[in-house]
Amino acid sequence: MPFSKFLANYHESPHTWDEMCAHGEIRAHYKLFLESLEKASMVDLIHKDDLAKKLFMSQGITFTVYSDGEGIEKIFPFDIIPRIITAVEWTHIEAGIKQRLRALNLFLKDIYHEQAIVKDKIIPASMIQSCPYFLKEMVGVDVPFDIYTHISGIDLIRDSDGSYYVLEDNLRTPSGVSYMLENRNMTYRLFPGLLPKNNVRSVKDYPDLLLKNLLALSNRQVSNPTVVLLTPGIFNSAYFEHTTLARLMGVELVEGKDLVVHDFKVYMKTTAGLKQVDVIYRRVDDEFLDPLVFNPTSMLGVSGLYYAYRKGNVSIINAPGNGVADDKAVYTFVPAMIKYYLKEEPILKTVPTYYMDNREHFDHVFGQIRKMVIKKTNGSGGYGMLMGHASSDQEIEDYKVEVQKDPRQFIAQPMIQLSSVPCFIDGKIQPRHVDLRPFALYGPSGIEIVPGGLTRVALKEGSLVVNSSQGGGSKDTWVLG
Amino acid sequence: MLSRVADSVFWMARYLERTDNILRLLRTDYIAAQDELLDYDWQLLIDTFGDDTPENKLTVSSYREALQHLVLHRQHDYSIFTNIVRVRENARSVQDYITKELWQSLNDFFHTIRNPETENLILHNDPVTALDILLRESIIFYGTVDTTMSRGEGYTFLNLGKYIERCLQTLDILEFKRKQMVKAENEAVHWKYLLYALSGYEFHTKAYRNSLHDKEVIHQVLYNAQFPHSVIYSLAQMDRYFQRLEDFSQPEHFKEINNIIKMMAESVQTYQKKEYVAVIDQLIPDLRLQFANLNQRLSTLYFGNS
Secondary structure (H helix, E strand, C coil): CCCHHHHCCCCCCCCCCECCEECCEECHHHHHHHHHHCCCCHHHHHHHHHHHHHHHHHCCCEEEEEECCEEEEEECCEEEEEEEECHHHHHHHHHHHHHHHHHHHHHHHHHCCCCHHHHCCCCCHHHHHCCCCCCHHHCCCCCHHHCCCCEEEEEEEECCCCCEEEEEEECCCCCCHHHHHHHHHHHHHHCCCHHHHCCECCCCCHHHHHHHHHHHCCCCCCCCCCEEEECCCCCCCCHHHHHHHHHHHCCEEECHHHEEEECCEEEEEECCEEEECCEEEECCCHHHCCCCCCCCCCCCCCCCHHHHHHCCCCEEECCCCHHHHCCCCHHHHHHHHHHHHHCCCCCCEECCCEECCCHHHHHHHHHCHHHEEEEECCCCCCCCCEEHHHCCHHHHHHHHHHHHHCHHHEEEEECCCCCEEEEEECCEEEEEEEEEECEEEEECCEEEECCCCEEEEECCCCCCCCCHHHCEEEEEEEEEC | CEHHHHHHHHHHHHHHHHHHHHHHHHHHHHHHHHHCCCCCCHHHHHHHHCCCCHHHCCCCCCHHHHHHHHHHCCCCCCCHHHHHHHHHHHHHCCCCCCCHHHHHHHHHHHHHHHCHHHHHHHHHCCHHHHHHHHHHHHHHHHHHHHHHCCCCHHHHHHHHHHHHHHHHHHHHHHHHHHHHHHHCCCHHHHHHHHHHHCCCHHHHHHHHCCCCCHHHHHHHHHHCCCCCCCHHHHHHHHHHHHHCCHHHCCHHHHHHHHHHHHHHHHHHHHHHCCCHHHHHHHHHHHHHHHHHHHHHHHHHHCCCCC
């Protein structure tokens, strides 16, 4: 193996696409990076690893776990070795995501208006009716510029042949973009000079692009619309991200209690009285947005917000009700949507999906459960999943009972062996499985995707679970120019 | 600016100023107890600056125990540790508003007091080193505010909070020193440590050129407009910063708070005409009441609390 100083312990797993190595050879796009490490020693890498931890801690890039009234600060584990994606691969990813988002938006507009896709029997009506994210309150509501998914994070994985699959479309309140930005800030501290040397494309534009879109979405004819970011508050696990984005965009970070609706207009309470708000980038889920219309116990939302929105006096980003397009059961219909609305062939692949409320699918899945993953259609964070290959007979039996109680809430997919990339763990460079979440911004002038994204890493050897809540970490993602 | 943000910035500054003042007092009194006031009453310190509710009242038998309680205690409502947690929690809720540098300086402060070495110094080694390290963090905070914060409303509320708290702390420390004097054989030494605790001893030697007359110490602490911990200086700063809010305020709100601040300054001027030592016992409770009213009205008119 070349670069044996670092890669003596690097063993590619069978049936896995390794992004750095192919049968013991280093892929061309990783060579420059590895060469630049030549002068470093393993001890240097350990120092870099320590420096990264210290920087995250002192910058307060942490999440807080509360116990006994005192917050315990934890850093989101960060791996120092960047993941590298070639320009060609990125072009493919970018085109695939744009195509997908165009279709998903057309689907959302259709489903809240004519429902042609149902009438044409492309998607069964029951699929929509049973989706918990379908908001009847949004039926017939025209949203500005017909855009429902202004900010999305599309999770991609690579199968054993290296082809890209969409694993999930996160359209509601996707998070992680602040880590994309902070991970990049970390890289130039850890590897001075390497970003320009490798011609890595910048992700710095993200907040500017987001703000440009948010300003353009204001309905009020004023020269300087007021944009706010609505957060559930400091106890939310993504609070760091909310503050980071608000600061980078220079907009107010508000909580529900800072806003009030009067005469179908939204105002924020300031020291000088009430000030009208034009655009709300909300990081609060649909059901908590307005206690008068949705969940009446919500303390996070604003009473009357929905009607202000319906009147067109405020823009809510992302649009309420767009979760119907990222339901895991609706997911399988995205290729059909692309063909139906765009008359195009899907660029990115979709993982075959089985419905647990379909008896044949159910039997097929439990017949080869060791090769399957079962998920909740509305789950996130990797919770409530069953991974067949890693579960005991008892766990499988218990899960089966759960599925039978409400089969519509579950889907199954064959286990995809996520691709692996080099990571620096326990003083050694070793392969670990990853996914990729690029962030797309859909504004009146089109869809833009900053070249990069959040690479999430399953830090445990052999693990395929990348969620931060379950032992996952992240790393910087380089898209080469 | 958002009322909630103004509120948090205001309280962030108040907790930080409280921390700074208590740290200075502890440093001074610890050194005094080591070298001069050998019968220092640590219980009195705990009774004054600790939790005085009957169920939480604590009896201490050693200086380390007192320091442990007032600096490091994690549940005790009045400890430096709790104060810093509150500073940071307030800062966290306005993290988008304050500068990144300021957030980082507070975050470092938080990690410093949680550092096991800080505890080790206080419990087993030289507490002065620990107090110096902590004081340095608060100085970094003020420096960071000065060099990075824009001079907008946030800066104004921050300074308003700072000087309100400073004035209250000066009153508290003055009262505490008076209590110590009651029990002491040599009163003068406590006047000296009062000045040390308020970082005003060197100023006193230069400005008054005298061997610590009580009237002159009181003059400095209450009425000397050049002394940055004096009551009159703090009130003047409150007034100065509050005036900047005129353009950002609803006129009737501005007028009401403005009147309260002006009346406080006037009442201090009235006290200045009276006999210095005897008047302290009236001035302290009177000003505290006026501060309570000011806080309550600020909270309602500017911070959106009912």
